[in-house]
Amino acid sequence: MVHQRDDLWIGERMTMTDAYMLRQVVGVRRRGDDVVLSVAARPAVQVGIMPGYLTGEPLAEQGIETTLPNLPDLDLPPSDPRAYAVRISWAAPDTVRLTIAPENNPVLDDDGTWLGIVTDPAPAAAPVHVEESETAVVIESSALRVRVGRRPFSIIVDDLLTGAQVLRTAERLRQAAGFPVAPPAIADARGISVHLELGTGEDILGFGEQFGRLVKNGQQLTLRCEDALGTGTGLAYKPVPVWHSSAGYTGFLNTGATVTADVGHTRPSVLGLSLDDDALDLYVVGGAQPRRRLHSYTALTGRGPVPPLWAFGYWMGRCRYHSREEMLDVARRARELEVPLDVLHCDPDWLVVDRLNCDFIWNKDRFGDRRSFVQELEKLHTRLSVWELPYLDPASPRFAEAEAKGYLVRYPDGELATIQKTPTPDGRPRALVDFTNPDAVAWWQGMHEEFLADGVAVFKTDFGEALPDGTAPHSGLPGNHAHNLYPLYYNGAVWAALARLGDEPALVWGRSGWAGSHRYPGQWGGDAESTVAGMQATVRGGLSYAMSAPGFWSHDIGGFYGPELTPELYVRWTQFGALSPLMRAHGLRPREPWEYGEHALEICRRWIRLRYELLPYLWQVAHESSRNGWPVLRPLAFEYPDDPVAAGVDGQFLLGSDLLVVPVFDDGDTPVRRRYYVPEGRWTDLFTGEALTGPRFVIQDIPLDRIPVLVRDGTILPRLQVDGSIRRTDDLLGRPWTLHLFGNVDHRHQLVGFDTTATTVAFDGDAVTADGSQPIAPTARLWI
Structure with a gap:
C-alpha cells in the first residue's frame, strides 16, 4: 500500500501522487509452470477535474493528444517506479x-x-x-x-x-x-x-445475492456482507465476488x-x-457455457452435498413461537388440515437470554424438557429446527467463560470487538465468537451436541454480518479480510459440527455468506418485505446468487416483515416457494396457510402437495447440482447462454433444466395478465396441457390458483401420488413413482432413488424397462 503523498500542480489545480499505475513489464521469470512478471508501476495523477490519469513518462508515449487546442500545460509527476509483480x-x-x-x-x-x-x-x-x-x-x-x-x-x-x-x-x-x-x-x-x-453486447451477471436486476450492467455494487434489513435497501446479506460474462x-x-x-x-x-x-x-x-464454468469454479471452492430428503419438504416458522404448546398446536393443525409438514422452526424464544444472543441455554420455562418436546413433535410427524447466531450478550452466563478463554474477537489493542450496524434492543454491546480460533470453534460446535442427541434436526444460522473492521482474529487473518469471511467460517463451523455429529448429510439454514458459502447448504434470502416488490426482489436475489454460489437456496414465503400480507400475495408466494430448491414459510407474524382464510388454505395446500408430488424430480436435480456444482434454481441464461433475450429475464426461472416456473407478482384475487418468455424448443403447460414453442414471449391471463409451469420436451418427469395421508417426506418412502414423458425422450435414463441408489430406465417404443427387467407399460408405476 502506498502512503507517500507528493503535492503537485497541474495547470492551476493541485493533486497528489498517491496512485501508482502498472505500466511496463521489466522482467520475466519462471517458477515451474508459473510465470512471474516484474512490472514497473509509475506514479499517476488525475488531471485536475478532468477524467483520466497522467504519469511522468513522455506525453507521446502515454498517447496524450498534444495537438488538442484547449489542452492545459502539464507538469509531469515523478517517474520513479514502484516494483510490482x-x-x-x-x-x-x-x-x-x-x-x-x-x-x-x-x-x-x-x-x-x-x-x-x-x-x-x-x-x-x-x-x-x-x-x-x-x-x-x-x-x-x-x-x-x-x-x-x-x-x-x-x-x-x-x-x-x-x-x-x-x-x-x-x-x-x-x-x-x-x-x-x-x-x-x-x-x-x-x-x-x-x-x-466491456464488449458492445457483453452482459455481466452474478456478484452474489443482489436484489436488483439480474444483468448488472449500469450498476455499481459494494460487495460487503451486511445485515441488509430487507431486500430493498441496496445492501446484501450474501454478496459474492464471482461474476459471469456473456463474452465467455x-x-x-x-x-x-x-x-x-x-x-x-x-x-x-x-x-x-x-x-x-x-x-x-x-x-x-x-468456457462458452456457464454450466461448464461453474463446474470448474466449484472444483476450486467445493460443492455442497445433497441435504436429506426431509429438507426438501415443507417448513414452517414464525418470529416468534413463544411456547412449546404454541408450536405443538401448529403441528396438530397441520395434521388436522392435512397439510404436509416436515420441519417446524423455533426462533430465539428457545433461549433464556434471547435478544441477539446465543449461548445454547434452553428455556425450560417456555418449552419444557427439550428431548420430550422433540419426541412430542415426532409423534406429530414433524422435526424441530432451532435458531442461532454467533453473538454473545454480556448478560449470558457463558460470556465470562468465552472472554476468559480467548474465544471472542478482539481488536489489536486487546479490546473486545462488538457487533456493528445491527441494532441492539437494550444498548448493550454484543461480542462475536472468533471462528478463526480452533478452540473457540470446538467450544461452539460442542454446544450443539446435546441438541442433536435430543433429536434437533437442523440449525438456522442467522446473522453473522456484524463483525467490525480492523479486528485482530486469532489466526492472524488480516482485518480487512475478516468481515466478509466471518459468515463463511461461522456457517462452516456449524455445518461441520452437524456433519460430524449427525447421521445424515449436514444442513444449515444460513442468512449471511461469501464466496465458498455454497458448499454449506443451504441459504435463504433474508428478511424480504411482505409486498409484491419484496417478492420480486427475492426472485432476483435467488437468480443472482445462483450464478455465483450454486446450490440450495430458499426464501421466506410471504416475506418476513411489512404491511399486512394479503391472502392473495401469500398464495402467489407459496406457489413460488413450492417450486424453489427448499420451501419455508416464515415471518414476523403468522405464516401458517390456515391464517389466510379457507380459500387461500385450499390453494396453498394443493401447491404444497404438488411439491411433494414433484420431489422425485427435485431429488434428481439436487443430485445433478451437487455432482456438477450447478444451482438448483437457474436463470434462463444458465441454460440458454446464446439466447440474447435470456440474460435479461429475471422474473422467472428454471427448476433444474426441465421445469420453467413463472411466478406471478400480484396481491389481488382476479386473474393477472402475465407476460413471460418461452425459451427455444417445445414446452407443455403442466396444468393445462397447452403446448408452446419458443423462443417467444407469451401473454396469458393467470387465475389465482395457478401459475405457468412448463415442461421441456424430452423430459422424463418422475412424480408421486400425494393425498391427505401424506404427512411428511417419510411417508413417501417405498411408494411407487410414475414417469411422465414429454415429447421424444432419450432411450436410457438414470434415476436416483430416495435411498440414493440408481435405477436405469430404458424406453423402447411403447415399453419401459427398469434395470433390465421385463418391459412394462409406460403408464405403469416404477418402484424407485
Missing part, C-alpha cells in the same frame, strides 16, 4: 489465476487457499507453453491463452477452444485529450483496482476484502473492480 498460474487448463501485488507480497507465494475460500488449488493438471517477444509475454494452456503486453502493460485472455477473446484490460479507453480513464491496474491508498473493457468467462476474486464492482456505471464500457487491499487475486475461468 504479476503472477500467472493455472488451477486447471480452463482456469488461470492472475495475481497482482507489490513485489514480495506473501500472496504471490500462496497456492490460493490461505483465506479458506479455495479448497483445491489445482483440480486438474495444466501444462503450459510460454513465448516471449519484444512486445508481449504469451502463456498458453490447452484451453486458454494469456497475452501480457510489455509496454504499456495490458492483459488479454483468449479461449482457445472457442476462438473468442473473452477478457481484456481497458487501456484502449481514453478521454478526448488521450488520458487513459481505465488503467489496467492502479493502486492507491484505498487499495488496488483493475479495469476490464467467469471471474472470481479470491479475497475477503470489500470489493466495489462498477459495471459500466461510471464508465459505460468498463467493468471496474476495486479492492480494499493491496493485492488482487483474480481467477478467470473460460
Whole structure:
C-alpha cells in the first residue's frame, strides 16, 4: 500500500501522487509452470477535474493528444517506479489465476487457499507453453491463452477452444485529450483496482445475492456482507465476488476484502473492480457455457452435498413461537388440515437470554424438557429446527467463560470487538465468537451436541454480518479480510459440527455468506418485505446468487416483515416457494396457510402437495447440482447462454433444466395478465396441457390458483401420488413413482432413488424397462 503523498500542480489545480499505475513489464521469470512478471508501476495523477490519469513518462508515449487546442500545460509527476509483480498460474487448463501485488507480497507465494475460500488449488493438471517477444509475454494452456503486453502493460485472455477473446484490460479507453480513464491496474491508498473493457453486447451477471436486476450492467455494487434489513435497501446479506460474462468467462476474486464492482456505471464500457487491499487475486475461468464454468469454479471452492430428503419438504416458522404448546398446536393443525409438514422452526424464544444472543441455554420455562418436546413433535410427524447466531450478550452466563478463554474477537489493542450496524434492543454491546480460533470453534460446535442427541434436526444460522473492521482474529487473518469471511467460517463451523455429529448429510439454514458459502447448504434470502416488490426482489436475489454460489437456496414465503400480507400475495408466494430448491414459510407474524382464510388454505395446500408430488424430480436435480456444482434454481441464461433475450429475464426461472416456473407478482384475487418468455424448443403447460414453442414471449391471463409451469420436451418427469395421508417426506418412502414423458425422450435414463441408489430406465417404443427387467407399460408405476 502506498502512503507517500507528493503535492503537485497541474495547470492551476493541485493533486497528489498517491496512485501508482502498472505500466511496463521489466522482467520475466519462471517458477515451474508459473510465470512471474516484474512490472514497473509509475506514479499517476488525475488531471485536475478532468477524467483520466497522467504519469511522468513522455506525453507521446502515454498517447496524450498534444495537438488538442484547449489542452492545459502539464507538469509531469515523478517517474520513479514502484516494483510490482504479476503472477500467472493455472488451477486447471480452463482456469488461470492472475495475481497482482507489490513485489514480495506473501500472496504471490500462496497456492490460493490461505483465506479458506479455495479448497483445491489445482483440480486438474495444466501444462503450459510460454513465448516471449519484444512486445508481449504469451502463456498458453490447452484451453486458454494469456497475452501480457510489455509496454504499456495490458492483459488479454483468449479461449482457445472457442476462438473468442473473452477478457481484456481497458487501456484502449481514453478521454478526448488521450488520458487513459481505465488503467489496467492502479493502486492507491484505498487499495488496488483493475479495469476490464466491456464488449458492445457483453452482459455481466452474478456478484452474489443482489436484489436488483439480474444483468448488472449500469450498476455499481459494494460487495460487503451486511445485515441488509430487507431486500430493498441496496445492501446484501450474501454478496459474492464471482461474476459471469456473456463474452465467455467467469471471474472470481479470491479475497475477503470489500470489493466495489462498477459495471459500466461510471464508465459505460468498463467493468471496474476495486479492492480494499493491496493485492488482487483474480481467477478467470473460460468456457462458452456457464454450466461448464461453474463446474470448474466449484472444483476450486467445493460443492455442497445433497441435504436429506426431509429438507426438501415443507417448513414452517414464525418470529416468534413463544411456547412449546404454541408450536405443538401448529403441528396438530397441520395434521388436522392435512397439510404436509416436515420441519417446524423455533426462533430465539428457545433461549433464556434471547435478544441477539446465543449461548445454547434452553428455556425450560417456555418449552419444557427439550428431548420430550422433540419426541412430542415426532409423534406429530414433524422435526424441530432451532435458531442461532454467533453473538454473545454480556448478560449470558457463558460470556465470562468465552472472554476468559480467548474465544471472542478482539481488536489489536486487546479490546473486545462488538457487533456493528445491527441494532441492539437494550444498548448493550454484543461480542462475536472468533471462528478463526480452533478452540473457540470446538467450544461452539460442542454446544450443539446435546441438541442433536435430543433429536434437533437442523440449525438456522442467522446473522453473522456484524463483525467490525480492523479486528485482530486469532489466526492472524488480516482485518480487512475478516468481515466478509466471518459468515463463511461461522456457517462452516456449524455445518461441520452437524456433519460430524449427525447421521445424515449436514444442513444449515444460513442468512449471511461469501464466496465458498455454497458448499454449506443451504441459504435463504433474508428478511424480504411482505409486498409484491419484496417478492420480486427475492426472485432476483435467488437468480443472482445462483450464478455465483450454486446450490440450495430458499426464501421466506410471504416475506418476513411489512404491511399486512394479503391472502392473495401469500398464495402467489407459496406457489413460488413450492417450486424453489427448499420451501419455508416464515415471518414476523403468522405464516401458517390456515391464517389466510379457507380459500387461500385450499390453494396453498394443493401447491404444497404438488411439491411433494414433484420431489422425485427435485431429488434428481439436487443430485445433478451437487455432482456438477450447478444451482438448483437457474436463470434462463444458465441454460440458454446464446439466447440474447435470456440474460435479461429475471422474473422467472428454471427448476433444474426441465421445469420453467413463472411466478406471478400480484396481491389481488382476479386473474393477472402475465407476460413471460418461452425459451427455444417445445414446452407443455403442466396444468393445462397447452403446448408452446419458443423462443417467444407469451401473454396469458393467470387465475389465482395457478401459475405457468412448463415442461421441456424430452423430459422424463418422475412424480408421486400425494393425498391427505401424506404427512411428511417419510411417508413417501417405498411408494411407487410414475414417469411422465414429454415429447421424444432419450432411450436410457438414470434415476436416483430416495435411498440414493440408481435405477436405469430404458424406453423402447411403447415399453419401459427398469434395470433390465421385463418391459412394462409406460403408464405403469416404477418402484424407485
